[in-house]
Structures are given as structure tokens and as C-alpha cells.
Amino acid sequence: MALAHLDNTVQRYDWGGLEAIQDLVGLPSDGSPAAELWLGAHPSAPSRLAGGTSLADVVAADPDAVLGRRVADRFGPRLPYLLKVLAARRALSLQVHPRPHAARAGFQRENRAGLSLDAADRSFHDEQHKPEMLVALTPFEGLAGFRSPRAVLTLLDGLDGKLVEQVREALGRARSAVGLRAALEVLVAARGSAWCAADVEATVAGVRARAGASPSQRADATVLQLAEQHPGDPGALVSLLLNRVSLEPGEAMFVPAGEVHAYLSGLGVEIMASSDNVLRAGLTTKHVDADALVECAAFAPRPPVRPDAEVVGTHSLVTTYRAPVEEFALTTFDLDPAEPAALAPDGPRIVLALDGAAQVRTEAGSIDLARGESCLVPHAAGATTVAGDGHLVCAWVP
Structure with a gap:
């Protein structure tokens, strides 16, 4: 299975930035907000391959080729992570993401109540938990x-x-x-x-x-x-x-399921378990479910969690961020033309060019990425390197 360019959805939430994502993907800055760029296979907004085929359908059709047996055996025939670029001009809602048992119970409860998946008063949109990790691209503020x-x-x-x-x-x-x-x-x-x-x-x-x-x-x-x-x-x-x-560019925070939080401002790359379950209790015009938030929240006082980061490279700077979850890890590449760098060796990988230009290379072929472009590197592509002078981010399954 070959490398494939991805076409990704921009979410237009009212708290979104007026320039950052627009500039990244080449949209006009017309005064309307662009809050998130989604890269993944979540059914509510899956990335699409050439011809308009949903990444979710591609995964389901051949999970061994896209995911690899290791990932498919662990998570089933689905991409376990969702990668985003998040641009916050104003505060996001006060929120919690549910743990696995609460997500399953809440999703089934709302299904039995007859709520459609896109109902405005729905809190649970799938059965998955949603731990998440954010790496700042600009100074980033949160709670x-x-x-x-x-x-x-x-x-x-x-x-x-x-x-x-x-x-x-x-x-x-x-x-x-x-x-x-x-x-x-x-x-x-x-x-x-x-x-x-x-x-x-x-x-x-x-x-x-x-x-x-x-x-x-x-x-x-x-x-x-x-x-x-x-x-x-x-x-x-x-x-x-x-x-x-407060995060400076390159610093990261991990938000486990159950942690009450709110992002306040800034631009970052966010990776999470593939879920859209958000329980809100305020600071929003969207549906509020304060009772569900309180039931799912963890209240033990503790400082914010900073994920482990490993930095390697002589000319290129490669930084890998790991959180204590199975679904995802994130690597950023600040490439120097003198030193190509290797991606994670197996599993489904999604690469996004944040700046500059780069080439993604496998034994069978290569694909060029300009700023704002992204591609799927399926498990079947095997060993893969990136080269050029770009600033890239790669999502993968540890």
C-alpha cells in the first residue's frame, strides 16, 4: 500500500483563530474563525484520500495494510488516534473527557434515548475515552x-x-x-x-x-x-x-481522561485517542452537561502532567513526546537537508508539514509535502524517512 496525500477537515468553532490555520492550509482570512484541523479517521470528520475516499473506509477495508497486525489486534479495525492543529483566539469550554467505562455507558444511554449522533444536546458521540496531549507551536495558555x-x-x-x-x-x-x-x-x-x-x-x-x-x-x-x-x-x-x-513553543502537556481543563489561547498540535466526547460545564455556547462532567471528573489536586520528551539528532532536531497511553505518540522534526530522519518503524503514521518543504521516502516511492500538506504512511509502507528543510509532525502508535 502506497503513501497517500490527505484532505482534512477544518472545524469552524467560534473560539477559533482568524489567521493561523487559514495561513497553514491556504484558506482565505475572511474574518471567520478556524479552530481545529482534523487529521484522522473519526467518523464525524474523517480525512480523505485522492478521489474522496474516507480514511475510515480505507482502514476498515484493509486494516492489516494500514494499521499492521500489532495495532489492529490491540484496537480493532480503526485508527486509534486523532491528530489536530488547534488555534484558540479565546477560551475553549470548561470540560472533561470521559474514561473508557463512562464513555461506553454514556454512549449507549444516549443511543437508547433516541438521540441522533449529531444532536445538539448529545454529550457522548462515541464509545472511546479521550486522553490528549498538546505540543505548543506558539506561547499557549490553559487551565x-x-x-x-x-x-x-x-x-x-x-x-x-x-x-x-x-x-x-x-x-x-x-x-x-x-x-x-x-x-x-x-x-x-x-x-x-x-x-x-x-x-x-x-x-x-x-x-x-x-x-x-x-x-x-x-x-x-x-x-x-x-x-x-x-x-x-x-x-x-x-x-x-x-x-x-503556560507553555512555550516545543513544550507539552498531557490531559488524562477525567481531568477538568480549558485551553485559553494559543496555537498547538494536539493528539488524542480517536474520540469526540466532550463533557462541558461552562464557558461555552454549546451543550452543557454539568452532571456528567462532575461524575467523570478526577478531583485529586495535582500539578499538570508534562509528558516525557526525547530529543535526538546532530543536524536535524527530532523530538518525540510520549504520554502514559497506548493509542498515540507524537514526533516533531525540524529538518536539516544534511540529515534525513526516520519515522516510527511500523503501524499507521500521519505526517503533517507545519512549515517549509519535505519529502517522505519509502523503498517503494516518495511523496512531497509543502506547508500545510499531509500524508498517510500505512504500515505496509515499511521503513520510512523524511528529508528536506521542513518542520513536520508525525502521529504514530507506540
Whole structure:
């Protein structure tokens, strides 16, 4: 089976950037957002090969050739990962991705309820969990995982409001994961209440007023940013419960299933288990399922997870990022013409050119990639190298 160019879907979510993905793939910058570029075989937006054939259909027709027996035996006749380029101009929703058992149960429950797969009020779009890893291409900002209760109480000191007081009470009863769960439940349950927006705005005014004496200027700036983007949404106050994350280009973060998080701004390459299951609790105009989010969330306080990264190369710089999951790994290539580099030796590989130009080479042939172009390297292609002066990213199965 030969190398094949891919045609990929651009998702136009309202939080998306106005230039980054457009520039990458050659779309006009007409003022409409482009949030994500999807490369993979997820049924809701599969990549397509020449002639319009879905990558999902190609995998199903010959899983041994595309995936290889090792991957097909482990995951069945499906591509286990989904690669994305993500461009956030404003904050994404406050969200959690379910663990495997919760994804299966939720998907079957909504099927029995008669919800179509594209229903606006559907939370579970497939049976898969969705751990994910993001590698920053520009400075990237986010929220991920819970702060310690003590740190949260410090940030709340001096702030007024009914919700803030209820959060203090919850953490006062239990300075543990139990208290953090109760605090989150207080905040997400208030969404839509007649008094909620005014109460949130009163607390936000207190955050604004303490600018010179804040226990954390960055945490307060996040509250103000989210309150401006989503006025009256208690998700702005949820940010005080969560760790603030800043990534420089080349740095990465791993978000396991069950971790409450929200990406705030920046451009990155994201890889995940092939799923579109997102449980939202705020900071969005999309369907909110706060009960499902709370049930699926992990509340133990811990710092954000930084995946392992291995760097090799003399002239070319090859960086491989590994997370503690079976479905995916990611390698970036900053190529020098003097030193070709090898891809992972087997399994399904997807290569995307982020900049410059490169050639993907196998014993049977080669394919040229310009900026924004991508290709499938099937298992049957065997040993594969990349050469040129491009900046590439390759998704693969460890």
C-alpha cells in the first residue's frame, strides 16, 4: 500500500483563530474563525484520500495494510488516534473527557434515548475515552487539574459573593478531593439560576478592585479574561480552582481522561485517542452537561502532567513526546537537508508539514509535502524517512 496525500477537515468553532490555520492550509482570512484541523479517521470528520475516499473506509477495508497486525489486534479495525492543529483566539469550554467505562455507558444511554449522533444536546458521540496531549507551536495558555484546597482558599481571600462563600464552606468542611468536588458542584449547579450572573459579576468586581494586592495576578487576570468573554458565567470562578498552565513553543502537556481543563489561547498540535466526547460545564455556547462532567471528573489536586520528551539528532532536531497511553505518540522534526530522519518503524503514521518543504521516502516511492500538506504512511509502507528543510509532525502508535 502506497503513501497517500490527505484532505482534512477544518472545524469552524467560534473560539477559533482568524489567521493561523487559514495561513497553514491556504484558506482565505475572511474574518471567520478556524479552530481545529482534523487529521484522522473519526467518523464525524474523517480525512480523505485522492478521489474522496474516507480514511475510515480505507482502514476498515484493509486494516492489516494500514494499521499492521500489532495495532489492529490491540484496537480493532480503526485508527486509534486523532491528530489536530488547534488555534484558540479565546477560551475553549470548561470540560472533561470521559474514561473508557463512562464513555461506553454514556454512549449507549444516549443511543437508547433516541438521540441522533449529531444532536445538539448529545454529550457522548462515541464509545472511546479521550486522553490528549498538546505540543505548543506558539506561547499557549490553559487551565488543567485542581489546585490544592489551601491554594484555592488563598485566592478567594477577601472576595465577596454567595458562590464564593459556598465554595469556602465546601473547602472548610473537607480540604481534600471531596471538598474540591463539592466546590465545583456549587459553581456549575448555579449556571442558569436567576441570581447567578449578578453574583458572579459582584465577585469579578472584587477581583478587579484588588489588582494591586492580589495573591496571584495571573489567576485574577484569568478570571477577568473569562468574565469578559462569558459575562455572568460561573466558569470564570471555576478557574480559581484549577492550575494555570503556560507553555512555550516545543513544550507539552498531557490531559488524562477525567481531568477538568480549558485551553485559553494559543496555537498547538494536539493528539488524542480517536474520540469526540466532550463533557462541558461552562464557558461555552454549546451543550452543557454539568452532571456528567462532575461524575467523570478526577478531583485529586495535582500539578499538570508534562509528558516525557526525547530529543535526538546532530543536524536535524527530532523530538518525540510520549504520554502514559497506548493509542498515540507524537514526533516533531525540524529538518536539516544534511540529515534525513526516520519515522516510527511500523503501524499507521500521519505526517503533517507545519512549515517549509519535505519529502517522505519509502523503498517503494516518495511523496512531497509543502506547508500545510499531509500524508498517510500505512504500515505496509515499511521503513520510512523524511528529508528536506521542513518542520513536520508525525502521529504514530507506540
